[in-house]
Amino acid sequence: MRRLASILCFATILAACGTSPAAEAGDGGAMDSPDSSTRGAGCTETAEYEVAFVGTWSAETHPDGFPPGPHFSPLIGAVHDDTFDMWTIGELATDGIESMAETGGTSGLDSEVTAAEPAASVVRGPGVGVSPGTATTTFVATADTPFLSITTMLAPSPDWFAGFDAVALCVEDAWVDSLELEAILYDAGTDSGPTYLAPNDDTNPAEVIRALDEPPFHDGSDFVPVGRFEITRLD
Ligand SMILES: [Ca+2]
Numbered sequence: 123m124r125r126l127a128s129i130l131c132f133a134t135i136l137a138a139c140g141t142s143p144a145a146e147a148g149d150g151g152a153m154d155s156p157d158s159s160t161r162g163a164g165c166t167e168t169a170e171y172e173v174a175f176v177g178t179w180s181a182e183t184h185p186d187g188f189p190p191g192p193h194f195s196p197l198i199g200a201v202h203d204d205t206f207d208m209w210t211i212g213e214l215a216t217d218g219i220e221s222m223a224e225t226g227g228t229s230g231l232d233s234e235v236t237a238a239e240p241a242a243s244v245v246r247g248p249g250v251g252v253s254p255g256t257a258t259t260t261f262v263a264t265a266d267t268p269f270l271s272i273t274t275m276l277a278p279s280p281d282w283f284a285g286f287d288a289v290a291l292c293v294e295d296a297w298v299d300s301l302e303l304e305a306i307l308y309d310a311g312t313d314s315g316p317t318y319l320a321p322n323d324d325t326n327p328a329e330v331i332r333a334l335d336e337p338p339f340h341d342g343s344d345f346v347p348v349g350r351f352e353i354t355r356l357d
Pocket residue numbers: 280281309310311312313314315
């Protein structure tokens with residue numbers, strides 16, 4: 123976990139690494155800053171953001187076994203408080219995460235987020251029809267829901283997805299202006315297929331969500347990103 127945190131810190135260009143809740147958040151959501159954990163203390167009531175997922179995954183970045191029809195499923199996420207967990211590294215996937223990671227379907231996660239209102243509010247966006255490519259959407263964070271979690275399935279794949287768990291948007295009493303987060307790939311632990319095009323093979327019992335640290339998504343020393351999330355404050 124520590125290793126992953128340092129990698130995410132490396133990727134966090136505009137956040138102050140090591141002290142930023144955003145950097146901690148990328149590690150799986152452990153929040154221990156009393157100023158930002160409960161509420162966006164000091165931040166205005168609302169802040170409008172754009173999030174762009176820039177998919178870079180291609181035969182050039184990941185030559186091993188690169189599949190036909192490379193794409194990313196529609197963005198699905200939430201703005202939320204510190205009580206809501208859409209997904210967490212090291213924990214079991216919800217049914218909604220399993221569905222997103224295996225099929226790209228968003229209705230399960232949409233329902234899970236909606237059921238958690240007012241602790242969470244759903245964020246929806248388009249997918250990347252052909253990777254490399256970009257998908258962009260907007261959302262409104264509030265002082266009561268100052269964290270962003272978001273996912274997109276890498277497809278075709280058994281149960282592999284990119285995303286972030288609880289990125290803090292209110293940091294040190296101010297809304298973050300922009301963040302760029304490199305996107306590595308995660309295994310949802312719900313299908314045991316070993317390759318992009320492997321037939322369905324339900325993992326039973328399910329395993330916990332983990333970063334995919336094997337080739338071609340890890341080169342032996344570093345994760346090989348499949349894209350990046352660019353988060354920009356609009357208003
Ligand atoms: Ca798997």
